[in-house]
Amino acid sequence: MGLSRRKFTKEFKLAAVRRLEAGVSMAEVARGLEVSPNVLHRWQREFRQAPGNAFPGHGQRRWSEGQIAELERKIGRQAVEIDF
Secondary structure (H helix, E strand, C coil), X not given: CCCCCCCCCHHHHHHHHHHHHCCCCHHHHHHHHCCCHHHHHHHHHHHHHXXXXXXXXXXXXXXXXXXXXXXXXXXXXXXXXXXX
16 A cells, blocks of 8 residues: 555645744754655745745645636737727
8 A cells, every 4th residue: 555645734834834934944844844845845935936825725726727717708808908
């Protein structure tokens, strides 16, 4: 049997990133939380790219296909209005 993936809550990830932002070394946080430094680096990058939308959880994508399609329709309508 293979190992199952560990799942971390949004709060856990935010606490880890806050410790990194406070100046604690990557290796120390990784050892303390028993997480790979690569995972911590990815969490930190995700948080820096979109602080308000980082770690959406429950397998939700940041932008669903429906939202993207709706935005593309709006852009199309605006382009037509601008052409007139």
